[in-house]
Amino acid sequence: DEVSGEEESRHLGCVDRLLVAEGRWPLGRVRRMKVEPLQLSVDLVPPVEGEAGQSVGKIVTLSNLGGERVAFKIRTTARDRYSTTPNSGLLEPGEEVDVVVTMSPLTQEQYDSFSANMAACTDKLLVRSSIIAEDVKSETVRGDGSRDWWSSLSPDAIVDQVITCSFVEQASHMQVAQTKLRFVKERAPGRMVGSSHVLAEEIVHIINNTSAKQAFKIRTTARDKYRVEPSCGVVDKGHTCPVRVSMVQAHAGTNDKFQVRCVPVEPQVDFKDVRSNEWWAEPDIRTRLYDTTIDSVLIDTLAARPPADSGDLGAMLPTKIEAAPSMAPPRGEGGGGLAAAAAK
Numbered sequence: 098d099e100v101s102g103e104e105e106s107r108h109l110g111c112v113d114r115l116l117v118a119e120g121r122w123p124l125g126r127v128r129r130m131k132v133e134p135l136q137l138s139v140d141l142v143p144p145v146e147g148e149a150g151q152s153v154g155k156i157v158t159l160s161n162l163g164g165e166r167v168a169f170k171i172r173t174t175a176r177d178r179y180s181t182t183p184n185s186g187l188l189e190p191g192e193e194v195d196v197v198v199t200m201s202p203l204t205q206e207q208y209d210s211f212s213a214n215m216a217a218c219t220d221k222l223l224v225r226s227s228i229i230a231e232d233v234k235s236e237t238v239r240g241d242g243s244r245d246w247w248s249s250l251s252p253d254a255i256v257d258q259v260i261t262c263s264f265v266e267q268a269s270h271m272q273v274a275q276t277k278l279r280f281v282k283e284r285a286p287g288r289m290v291g292s293s294h295v296l297a298e299e300i301v302h303i304i305n306n307t308s309a310k311q312a313f314k315i316r317t318t319a320r321d322k323y324r325v326e327p328s329c330g331v332v333d334k335g336h337t338c339p340v341r342v343s344m345v346q347a348h349a350g351t352n353d354k355f356q357v358r359c360v361p362v363e364p365q366v367d368f369k370d371v372r373s374n375e376w377w378a379e380p381d382i383r384t385r386l387y388d389t390t391i392d393s394v395l396i397d398t399l400a401a402r403p404p405a406d407s408g409d410l411g412a413m414l415p416t417k418i419e420a421a422p423s424m425a426p427p428r429g430e431g432g433g434g435l436a437a438a439a440a441k
Contacts (some may be wrong), residue, residue, distance in 0.1 A: 130160070130188075131160040131162050132258045133157070134260070135259070137198065137222070137260050138263055138265045139153055139218075140153045140264075140265055140267045140268050141211055141215065141266060141267060142335075143203075144203060144208060151334055152202055152335050154199055154335070155197075155200075156274035157181075157224075157260065158196070159193060160188075161189065161191060163228070165190060166231065167188050167227065168188075168238040169225065170224075170225050171224055172223045174220055174222075174223075175220050178220065179201070180199050181196050181198050182199070183239070185238055186235060186238065187238060195339075197302075212264070215265065218263050218264045222259070223258075223259055224258045225247070225257050226255070227256070268307050271313065273301060273303055273304075273389045274301065275299075275301050276391065278301060278342060278392070278393040279299060279394055280297035281298075290343050290345060291324070293345035296345060300340065300342075301342060302339050302340070303359075305332040305333065306334075307334055309334060309362070310331060310361070310362050310363070310366065311359050311361055312330070312362045312366065313331075313338075314328060314329035314357075314371065315328050315342075315355060315357050317353060318354045319353045322344060322345065322346040323343065323345065323353075325340060325343075326342075326343070329372055331366060331371055352393065354393065355390070356389070356391075357390075358377075359388075360377075360387070
């Protein structure tokens with residue numbers, strides 16, 4: 098029977114732990130790196146004569162569910178077509194990172210060939226990971242000598258997970274990479290937003306793979322509890338906007354929701370327009386609006402994480418580290434892909 102990527106990952110994790118317990122699987126092979134998604138739908142964007150080609154962005158999240166440091170690197174079967182940022186690195190126990198996967202603009206010949214038989218896509222991404230010692234540094238696993246370091250590892254110390262790609266028609270709406278925001282409670286809150294201490298935060302990625310410039314604004318059912326940076330903006334086609342959502346008041350256990358409201362706009366529209374509530378209320382805008390709703394959950398890592406030697410890998414909960422750079426140009430009112438401001 099066919100199973101989803103999430104079901105497969107959960108099943109394999111259980112099998113790994115069982116084999117370790119029975120002494121039939123090396124400890125280094127425990128599947129401690131969770132990869133989401135394991136199936137990536139990649140938009141086919143037709144080239145437009147006289148315009149620069151449009152790249153396509155997707156997000157893959159890597160989570161270290163174990164109690165030890167993990168190194169990772171990402172490879173692809175089509176290096177001339179895909180790039181990943183970052184393509185390698187380290188994750189401390191409980192950390193996660195969003196990887197931006199970018200497909201380069203297609204030539205007319207490539208588009209015609211791929212669109213004629215989209216089911217024939219054989220592109221794959223390989224996520225390779227390994228538990229590492231405390232003295233291994235980031236530059237070791239991703240620097241100039243990283244190839245030799247990875248080659249020196251025993252095959253039993255390496256876990257490979259494959260992401261399969263499939264081609265789909267170009268999106269008509271902007272996409273929100275996350276379906277649920279996982280706020281991780283800070284152990285020692287230090288960052289400030291305005292005059293408020295940040296208790297927990299999450300990054301949400303808004304991806305524009307459509308054929309038009311798009312505007313967005315983000316609202317929440319608990320406005321006083323969160324600060325959103327930026328809370329509204331404009332994203333050019335082929336660009337991605339990372340949005341930082343900070344919790345500044347204690348979570349009461351309710352399932353707070355966030356609404357990402359979007360609308361396609363004309364090329365001349367900029368941030369000065371979309372920051373106005375009156376602009377969003379215009380009849381022409383209202384008839385073209387579409388919304389995406391995101392749930393949220395608060396994770397208290399101090400209460401939820403088991404002792405390092407408990408063996409309960411499934412209970413390890415991720416902490417978001419610095420997000421991968423956006424494909425959008427720098428923020429600003431002129432040119433580029435994004436102009437936005439933080440919510441007050």
